[in-house]
Amino acid sequence: MSALLAADLPYWVQSLLRVLGGVVAVLLPAGAIVYLFLFKMMSFMQSRLGPMEAGPYGSMQLFAEVGKWLQKEDITPERADRVIFKIAPLVVLASTFLLVAVVPFGPDAWFTNFEAGVFYMLAVSSVSVLGILIAGWSSANKYSLLGGLRAAGQLIAYELPMVLAVIGVIIQAGTMNLQGIVLAQNTGEMFGWNGLGNPYILTQFTGFIIFMIAVQAELTQTPFDMPIAESELVSGYMTEYSGFRFLTFFIAEFATAGVFSFIASVLFLGGWGVPFAWFGWTDIDSVDNWMNVVGPLIMFGKMMLLSFVIMWVRFSYPRFREDQLQRFAWKVLVPVSLVNIMVTAILKVAL
Amino acid sequence: MPKIPGLLKGLGVTLNTLKRTALDGANTVQYPHEKEAPPLRARGVIALHEDNCTSCMLCVRSCPDWCIYIEGHKELAPPRRAGGKPRQVNKLDRFDIDYALCMYCGICVEVCPFDALFWSPEYEYSEPNLADLLHDKVKLGEWMATVPEAPAYEVGAEKKGKK
Structure with missing residues (x-):
């Protein structure tokens, strides 16, 4: 139970605060990624300025886009499976919200402190596959169906290296609790020196690379955007969606990018923590309360860094x-991650 | 594995472009606020010098999509020298170019034997109403003010051709 909230707040207030926090933790990264990276960084990488008219430097462009989408007609194809067609984007977005539930943002700033957090995270991230598949199927459109099937094949193929890459971290940390993984990294030491803690990006570098590639594929960002290939499949499973439902898909895409960056920074970059030796902390209870404010900021910084890399690769x-995509997953990533697990396990026992 | 240096080089290209755009500015122009000077001989709009036109209809007949409309009548003008007979001149009643149809091939400008049609680099004449793209002879005449001076001949160009 969170110390900040537990004190004397009734249960419904806590729940409300958690929902609000979850919405902020999902929408803020999505907005920041779309504006900073999708609008501005992509434009700059193509030697143009991007949106400049709405607000100073186009900073209000997001609201303009949302307003535009809300005005559009909500079209459902005649032959579509109406109910399933309508819930599909919500299933995809729900998976994002379920994901953010286990991410710790500070010593006491978390939504749930779940013992099998990594397991849960990997499980609910697959729910989005279901949403994409039913979106592709229910649209009654050949492009959507092809896109949905490609997405399903790709997401299942890349789910596996992702799981296997995380296993290395779990073996090293000795826990599946994400909070525990943060602690293990920040209290750890490298060869008896604890000035940097022990962020797993150093020891699990292979795992980190595999995880980021798998995330790129899970998000269907560009080198892996076969399912939404707009030049051949007219955006794949999103073809028939318009207005608010397309907006939901759009938000889910970039919110998931943000949440996966949160998770990657928890697993590999030390999460919300600073190396505990800096301030003489020894365990979670001795961490000062101000980390509940600074922690989320550190997380946000790391999230932006990893999202930058994801978007940079995308552009x-x-x-x-x-x-090529399937061969890369099954013939390169899976074997390499299996070897990574073996080496990690052997070193864990030997050292 | 041998592909990795190329992949890193690719990331470097985009990052360098990002840096260059941030430091030196973009290659693009923010159109309504700043405008690029159109290049020499830019084909923006066709201007009509009405006095030169004899309504010979060459431009109308050569236009590939038939977007020029000419109507005229003959008038008697006073003789040049005293005692001569009155001259017959063609007066334009109508000279329209429908820019909704025009494909900017410039054949009419090329074919005009009396230098009545000119290219002007002006391009900002879009209209909310399609029918307003039909420019009449008054409007076409107004474009004459925007026609640039003909560029000087290239060195040696005068020697070519028959005298």
Whole structure:
């Protein structure tokens, strides 16, 4: 139970605060990523300025876009499976909100402190596959169906290296609790020196690279955007969606990018923590209360860094062909991550 | 594995462009606020010098999509020298170019034997109403003010051709 909230707040107030916090933790990264990276960084990488008219430097462009989408007609194709067609974007967005529930943002600033957090995180991240598949199926459109099937094949293929990459971290940390993984990194030491803690990006570098590639594929960002290939599939499973439902898909895409960056920074970059040796902390209870404010900011910084890398890769590379994409997952990422697990396990026992 | 240096180089290209755009500015122009000077001989709009037109209809007949409309009548003008007979001149009643149809091929400008049609670099004449893109001879005449001076001949260009 959170010390900040537990004191004397009734249960419904806590729940309300958690819901609000969850909405902020999902929408703030999504907005920041869309404006800073999708609008501005992509434009600058193409030697143009991007949106400049709405607000100073186009900073209000997000609101203009949302307003535009809300005005559009909500079209459902005649032959579509109406109920399923309408809930599909919400399933995808729900998976994002379920994901953020286990991410710790500070010593006491978390939504749930779940013992099997990593397991839960990997499980609910697959729910979005379900949303994408039913979106592709229920649209009654050949492009959507092809896009949905490609998405399902790709997301299942890249789910596996992602799980296997995280196992290395779990073995090293000895816990599946995300809060525990943060603690293990920040209280750890490298060869008896604890000035940096022990962020797993150093020891699990292979795992980190595999995890980021798998995240890129899970988000269907560009080198892996076969499912939404707009030049051949007219945006794949999103073809028939318009207005608010398309906006939901759009928000889910970038919110998930933000949440996966949160999770990657928890697993590999030390999460909300600073190395505990800096301030003489020894365990979670001795961490000062101000970390509940600074922690989320540190998390946000790390999230922006990782999202920058995701978007940078997205804007730089052309698209994989379908067979290359599958071969890369099964013949390169899975074997490498299996070897990574073995080496990690052997070193864990030996050292 | 051998592909990795190329992948990193690709990331470097985008990052360098990002840096260059942030430091030196973009290659693009923020259109309504600043405008690029159109290049020499830019084909913006066709201007009509009405006095030169003899309504010979060459431009109308050569237009590939038939977007020029000419109507005229003959008038008698006073003789040049005293005692001569009155001259017959063609007066334009109507000279319209429908820019909704025009494809800016410039054949009418090329074909005009009396230098009545000119290219002007002006391009900002879009209209909310499609029918307003039909420019009549008054409007076409107004474009004459925007026609630039003909560029000087290239060195040696005068020697070519018959005298």
